[in-house]
Amino acid sequence: MSDINKSSNPFNPRIVAFFCNWCTYTAADLAGTARMTYAPNVRVVRIMCSGRLDPQFILKALRDGADGVLIGGCHPGDCHYQEGNYKALRRFTLLKRLLESIGIEEGRVRLEWIAASEGDKVQRVINEMTETVRRLGPLNLEIPDAPLKGSVITEHYPEAAVSQGASNE
Amino acid sequence: MSKPKIAFYWCASCGGCEEAVVDLNEDILDVVAAFDIVFWPVALDFKRDDVEAMTDKSIAVSFINGAVRNSEQSEMVELLRSKSQTVVAFGSCAHLGGIPGLANISNRAEILEEVYSKSPAVINENGTAPREEIEVPEGKLELPSLWNTVKTLDQVIEVDYYLPGCPPPVDIIKGAIDAIVKGELPPRGTVLAPDIALCEECPRKDTKPEKILLKEYKRPHKMAVDPEQCLLIQGLLCLGIVTRKGCGAACINGNMPCTGCMGPVSQARDYGAKAISSIASLADSNNEKEIDEILAKIVDPLGTFYRYSLPASLIHRSYQKSSQQGEK
Numbered sequence: 001m002s003d004i005n006k007s008s009n010p011f012n013p014r015i016v017a018f019f020c021n022w023c024t025y026t027a028a029d030l031a032g033t034a035r036m037t038y039a040p041n042v043r044v045v046r047i048m049c050s051g052r053l054d055p056q057f058i059l060k061a062l063r064d065g066a067d068g069v070l071i072g073g074c075h076p077g078d079c080h081y082q083e084g085n086y087k088a089l090r091r092f093t094l095l096k097r098l099l100e101s102i103g104i105e106e107g108r109v110r111l112e113w114i115a116a117s118e119g120d121k122v123q124r125v126i127n128e129m130t131e132t133v134r135r136l137g138p139l140n141l142e143i144p145d146a147p148l149k150g151s152v153i154t155e156h157y158p159e160a161a162v163s164q165g166a167s168n169e
Numbered sequence: 170m171s172k173p174k175i176a177f178y179w180c181a182s183c184g185g186c187e188e189a190v191v192d193l194n195e196d197i198l199d200v201v202a203a204f205d206i207v208f209w210p211v212a213l214d215f216k217r218d219d220v221e222a223m224t225d226k227s228i229a230v231s232f233i234n235g236a237v238r239n240s241e242q243s244e245m246v247e248l249l250r251s252k253s254q255t256v257v258a259f260g261s262c263a264h265l266g267g268i269p270g271l272a273n274i275s276n277r278a279e280i281l282e283e284v285y286s287k288s289p290a291v292i293n294e295n296g297t298a299p300r301e302e303i304e305v306p307e308g309k310l311e312l313p314s315l316w317n318t319v320k321t322l323d324q325v326i327e328v329d330y331y332l333p334g335c336p337p338p339v340d341i342i343k344g345a346i347d348a349i350v351k352g353e354l355p356p357r358g359t360v361l362a363p364d365i366a367l368c369e370e371c372p373r374k375d376t377k378p379e380k381i382l383l384k385e386y387k388r389p390h391k392m393a394v395d396p397e398q399c400l401l402i403q404g405l406l407c408l409g410i411v412t413r414k415g416c417g418a419a420c421i422n423g424n425m426p427c428t429g430c431m432g433p434v435s436q437a438r439d440y441g442a443k444a445i446s447s448i449a450s451l452a453d454s455n456n457e458k459e460i461d462e463i464l465a466k467i468v469d470p471l472g473t474f475y476r477y478s479l480p481a482s483l484i485h486r487s488y489q490k491s492s493q494q495g496e497k
Binding site for chain 1: 437446467474482485486488
């Protein structure tokens with residue numbers, strides 16, 4: 001991974017990874033125990049099953065500053081909860097189409113099946129994804145809140161502000 | 170003692186919300202009995218100057234409908250905010266962005282180009298385009314400037330309550346007015362509608378099985394829709410499963426699927442993401458290729474699942490490269 005650190009592109013992407021407890025997270029653990037090195041750009045969030053992954057989590061990660069989101073689950077047929085990974089696959093397939101239609105590049109959100117024994121695949125996927133996102137550049141969906149009071153908005157439009165205090169929180 | 174004052178205002182909206190107020194029919198007399206209407210551009214001849222002349226917080230409640238997408242609208246809602254004790258976002262557009270919010274798929278430059286030159290119905294040989302100001306012998310004239318991004322009302326001013334729906338159902342409006350008259354309003358920020366999914370009040374709920382799996386997603390104009398059976402099990406994208414109830418299942422009673430105008434229940438932050446989550450997981454396949462084929466039948470995921478809520482969503486608008494982001 002020395003080649004990654006020496007990459008001519010200085011941009012260091014932030015990638016949020018959602019790994020399922022039973023396969024991919026265990027594999028990441030294995031990669032660590034086996035002292036495999038890989039790009040340090042991924043922040044792993046452990047979830048019990050890839051089927052638990054609400055599409056809102058992915059959008060929230062991107063909204064809050066992630067440049068990419070990696071999802072790891074058990075191989076088809078191997079889900080600890082029988083079919084959680086199939087649900088994840090269905091949601092991911094539709095969500096990907098949505099992201100495409102708003103112009104978020106395909107490589108920014110990726111789903112991979114990684115079994116508990118595949119520490120080397122964790123290493124490979126993380127390195128690949130880091131390179132892909134590095135090439136795509138920063139996402140910059142993060143947008144400052146709208147000034148709520150006393151502002152002259154005609155002079156200053158903060159682009160696409162997100163209201164946090166709204167009813168839906 | 171004088172009656173409390175109320176105001177109605179419209180921003181980027183179609184006028185349907187005004188219609189909903191009129192649809193109160195004779196109950197509007199109760200409103201007039203309880204309140205003085207001090208501002209209502211669609212019906213009464215009060216001007217902006219009249220509002221400016223009021224003392225701060227002198228309006229009890231302002232009902233504002235429509236999304237906010239230009240400088241005039243933002244000035245007016247800021248003015249009304251400063252004159253009002255309570256502001257109610259009235260209808261889908263003020264609440265979540267609504268149909269005008271779908272303009273966030275595009276941007277200002279594209280919209281102006283389409284409307285003033287590209288559209289096949291336009292003949293514009295001189296290339297006339299709107300300008301925000303112009304010098305004439307009498308002085309400088311100004312027009313409001315169109316924003317690049319449509320916003321919900323609460324992204325521009327503080328909002329106290331929300332009346333959802335496109336337009337808000339009459340019962341929901343009446344309930345809100347009653348609550349205001351009696352001073353029995355819930356905590357600030359509440360959506361003044363039941364916090365349960367529409368399926369719960371659907372007349373077809375007994376035909377909805379525990380588990381639904383679909384081999385095909387269909388569109389209502391391409392099939393004969395059974396008038397008794399749950400629309401979702403017929404393959405239609407009925408979004409009642411993720412949408413707040415309170416409309417009396419009006420569309421379903423018209424044999425059309427719910428499109429989600431009442432917005433999400435309070436547990437969901439992003440309506441479209443929740444809809445994608447529940448609709449996609451119904452695809453009846455475990456095979457990657459087949460799943461892809463089944464879900465490809467959903468022609469326009471963005472327009473379908475964010476029909477009323479794009480500006481309020483986590484995505485907010487189509488992604489612009491940083492070079493475009495500075496543009497207002």
